[in-house]
Amino acid sequence: MxxxxxxxxxxxxxxxxxxxxxxxxxxxxxxxxxxxxxxxxxxxxxxxxxxxxxxxxxxxxxxDAVWSDPEGLRGEACRFEGVGACWVFIQGRFNFFIYGFYPVDQIWRVNVMFLLGIIFILPLLVPRAPFKRTAAVMFFLVYPVVAYFLMAGGVFGLRPVPTNFWGGLTLTLIISLIGIIASTPIGILLALGRQSKLPIIKAFCVGFIELWRAVPLITVLFMASVMFPLFMPQGVSVDNLARAIVGIILFESAYMAEVVRGGLQAMPRGQYEAAYALGLNKPKTMGLIILPQALKHVIPGIVNTFIALFKDTSLVSIIGIFELLNTVRAAGSDINWSSPTHAVTGYIFAGFVFWVFCFAMSRYSIYMERRLHTGHKR
Incomplete structure (x- = not known):
């Protein structure tokens, strides 16, 4: 075999x-x-x-760019024929672009404010970071007070620095951060109020949203800067920066409300019925079931609103506030730095800074979308 x-x-x-x-x-x-x-x-x-x-x-x-100025020529170093970007202009006015007119000997206060902000916000951005509740309390309640007194001074021996000395990228970040934090809860409340069955609440929310969405932000800033003081009592004045921030918050909250409303309308009726079957009342149904899912679905729209708000901060320059773009424009008018390419270089620098922050928000949005998707990703 x-x-x-x-x-x-x-x-x-x-x-x-x-x-x-x-x-x-x-x-x-x-x-x-x-x-x-x-x-x-x-x-x-x-x-x-x-x-x-x-x-x-x-x-x-x-x-062809000019990278150094060892002889201290400033603008003259970029006045030769065929010269490219004038990067020495950015180097020479860098502190002005970041801090504006803030006193040089007090810049450490701004740096401390930035450092504390990074320390407090990191646990909120990292999903697995511990002590989230403590970090949230510190960032949303304690940090704004500490940051304000660090910037404004007048306490603990800190020299007072009026808001008209604030400027540059520092002021851009302050306006955008306050606008983002404040407009989000207001927008959520407006979106919920627009779906309310109470006629008065619904009419107020609809009127508020349609009013602020119907006017340009430039008009809002002009009204806040020029017209608002006329309605104040005699001898009472409100800081110009505070008026601009309030106008931006109200303006952006209307857009945020419509983004959130889109998420609420996308929720199927079965989610409400399931919550009611479990014995949950309307506030618990909305807070524990509906809103978390609705906000998850509209993360791209929310971040898009944040990015638009961050870029819209450049419009405050029209009322004399020296945010990043206005500091670049002001530095470009300095005769000592005058050259054929220094203005273009300044705008390229400002555009790159805006792109870095907007791209970072966009990438973090994508990360959160991937982390939070629960079977609905296509």
Whole structure:
């Protein structure tokens, strides 16, 4: 009888490598850039556009740029023919772009404020960080008071610094942070009020939202700066920065309300019925069941509103507040720094700063969407 055991493997053969055409750089290019004739054409057009755009930008921003000013020429260092970006202008006025007119010997107070803000907000941004409730209390209740007295002074021996000395990126972050924190709960309340069955509450919320959405932010800022003091009692005045912040909060809360309302309307009726079947009343149903799901669904819209608010802070320059963009514009008018490219360089710097913060918010939004999706991701 023939022995068949010689034809049976005693060990598994090692797994064969995948075909070279299905892995590596060539496979990625074929799948993502050259999958179809249309994709190939678009890829070629994009490559030609990049080849046309990148070399002159690189030449202006890097190769022909002025990076140092060892002789202290300031604007004269960038007045030669064929000179690119005047980065020495950014270096020379960097403190002004960040801190505005804040006294140089008191800048440490601004730095301490930033450091405390980072320490308090990090536990809120990291999902697995401990002591979230403590961090929330410190950031939303304690930190605003500490930050205000650090900036304004007048206590504990700190020299008073009026708000008209605040400026630059510091003021941009202050306005946007206060606007984001304050407009979010107001917007949620307005969205809930707009769905209320009580006619008075619903009419008030609808009127508030439609009023503030119907006027440009520039008009709101002009009204807050010029018209509002006319309605105040004799001898009573409100700080110009405070008026601008209040106007921005009310303006952005109307847009936030519509974003949240979209999430509330997207919730199926079954969620309400299930909550009522469990014996939950309306406040608990809304706070524990509906709102968490609705806010999760509209994270992109909420972050989009935050980004728009952050960029809209540049509009406060029209009422004489020196945020980042206005400090760049003011520094550009200095005759000592006058050159053919210093203004363009300043705007490039301001645009890059805005892009960094907006891109960071966008990426964090994507991270939170991926973390919170529970079966609804497509």
């Amino acid at each position: 023939t022995d068949t055991t010689v034809f049976v493997r005693s060990q598994m053969e090692p797994a064969a490598l995948p075909p070279k055409r299905s892995t590596g750089l060539v496979a990625w290019l074929r799948t993502n850039l050259f999958a179809t004739p249309g994709d190939t054409a678009m890829t070629i057009i994009a490559m030609l556009f990049v080849a046309w755009l990148v070399p002159p930008l690189w030449q202006f921003l890097v190769t």
